[in-house]
Amino acid sequence: xxxxxxxxxxxxxxxxxxxxxxxxxxxxxxxxxxxxxxxxxxxxxxxxxxxxxxxxxxxxxxxxxxxxxxxxxxxxxxxxxxxxxxxxxxxxxxxxxxxxxxxx
Amino acid sequence: xxxxxxxxxxxxxxxxxxxxxxxxxxxxxxxxxxxxxxxxxxxxxxxxxxxxxxxxxxxxxxxxxxxxxxxxxxxxxxxxxxxxxxxxxxxxxxxxxxxxxxxxxxxxxxxxxxxxxxxxxxxxxxxxxxxxxxxxxxxxxxxxxxxxxxxxxxxxxxxxxxxxxxxxxxxxxxxxxxxxxxxxxxxxxxxxxxxxxxxxxxxxxxxxxxxxxxxxxxxxxxxxxxxxxxxxxxxxxxxxxxxxxxxxxxxxxxxxxxxxxxxxxxxxxxxxxxxx
Numbered sequence: 398x399x400x401x402x403x404x405x406x407x408x409x410x411x412x413x414x415x416x417x418x419x420x421x422x423x424x425x426x427x428x429x430x431x432x433x434x435x436x437x438x439x440x441x442x443x444x445x446x447x448x449x450x451x452x453x454x455x456x457x458x459x460x461x462x463x464x465x466x467x468x469x470x471x472x473x474x475x476x477x478x479x480x481x482x483x484x485x486x487x488x489x490x491x492x493x494x495x496x497x498x499x500x501x
Numbered sequence: 502x503x504x505x506x507x508x509x510x511x512x513x514x515x516x517x518x519x520x521x522x523x524x525x526x527x528x529x530x531x532x533x534x535x536x537x538x539x540x541x542x543x544x545x546x547x548x549x550x551x552x553x554x555x556x557x558x559x560x561x562x563x564x565x566x567x568x569x570x571x572x573x574x575x576x577x578x579x580x581x582x583x584x585x586x587x588x589x590x591x592x593x594x595x596x597x598x599x600x601x602x603x604x605x606x607x608x609x610x611x612x613x614x615x616x617x618x619x620x621x622x623x624x625x626x627x628x629x630x631x632x633x634x635x636x637x638x639x640x641x642x643x644x645x646x647x648x649x650x651x652x653x654x655x656x657x658x659x660x661x662x663x664x665x666x667x668x669x670x671x672x673x674x675x676x677x678x679x680x681x682x683x684x685x686x687x688x689x690x691x692x693x694x695x696x697x698x699x700x701x702x703x704x705x706x707x708x709x710x711x712x713x714x715x716x717x718x719x720x721x722x723x724x725x726x727x728x729x730x731x732x733x734x735x736x737x738x739x740x741x742x743x744x745x746x747x748x749x750x751x752x753x754x755x756x757x758x759x760x761x762x763x764x765x766x767x768x769x770x771x772x773x774x775x776x777x
Binding site: 400408 | 507508509510511512513514515516517518519520521522523524526529530534539540
């Protein structure tokens with residue numbers, strides 16, 4: 398199955414659920430529940446709680462992020478919200494505000 | 502990975518809410534809510550959209566439950582299933598596509614206001630026609646007096662259906678204009694009408710309707726055919742059977758793709774007329 402791509406010109410207000418990978422280049426408001434990985438690209442805006450296997454943030458995310466595997470906050474990425482994940486990396490130049498729960 | 506221009510809602514993805522797109526959008530998964538796009542929206546085979554879609558161009562190969570509106574073009578591919586109204590300046594429906602709803606073309610072009618007004622005006626007349634039609638069909642099945650008894654009703658509705666028929670005739674030159682309701686309702690009443698002696702009055706009325714040329718054509722064409730049949734079947738009852746018998750006649754006037762698109766409103770009457 399191919400990935401779901403929410404391109405730069407797209408705005409979705411509501412709930413997105415997917416069994417597979419989701420790549421966000423546009424705007425998502427609401428809720429994002431994904432069985433695969435979520436990639437928030439540079440320039441993308443996510444104002445939603447994100448629940449996924451893994452999350453990579455290069456754009457802006459406002460909301461709580463829960464990942465079964467890992468969360469990567471990339472350089473230039475911005476994350477405001479609590480993170481719950483087994484692994485978390487925060488790159489140099491990333492912005493992060495929130496609590497971290499690594500389920501120890 | 503995403504190049505910013507192409508957006509894809511993959512199979513296995515469900516979106517509940519509003520989707521706005523300044524670019525093209527391809528739906529392989531499910532969307533419930535609404536889709537508004539300035540580019541092209543493609544509902545791929547296997548895709549399911551339970552919402553209205555507004556876009557510049559809409560292509561449907563999957564299923565849509567909702568109204569489709571496009572500024573330029575709507576194409577329903579052979580695998581398409583659409584339950585809802587379809588309106589765009591240009592519409593293409595490939596053989597095999599399923600449509601249930603109102604189909605309107607040219608809505609966004611210049612003559613829109615006049616058309617819209619004409620349609621609005623015609624709707625009550627059509628509503629009035631439906632019961633009369635039912636009565637007329639029953640009359641045709643039963644006996645001649647009943648048929649005559651219905652004559653005033655039919656005449657009363659003649660201007661409405663005549664105007665409507667004119668519209669159909671005008672639309673006939675385009676590929677898909679089959680507005681089921683109109684075609685189905687406009688065609689059958691003219692049949693019993695023709696067997697009633699007082700037809701000329703109806704013809705005059707129809708001819709005086711706004712679309713004089715086309716409605717006159719339709720009216721006279723319709724009137725002509727039973728007239729030909731008259732000499733060989735002199736009794737009123739025989740005429741009634743003649744009017745009721747050939748299922749080929751309504752098919753000729755109302756094009757076949759129309760059938761699945763019939764609205765609830767006219768379905769019963771249309772079925773009845775076909776069966777009889």
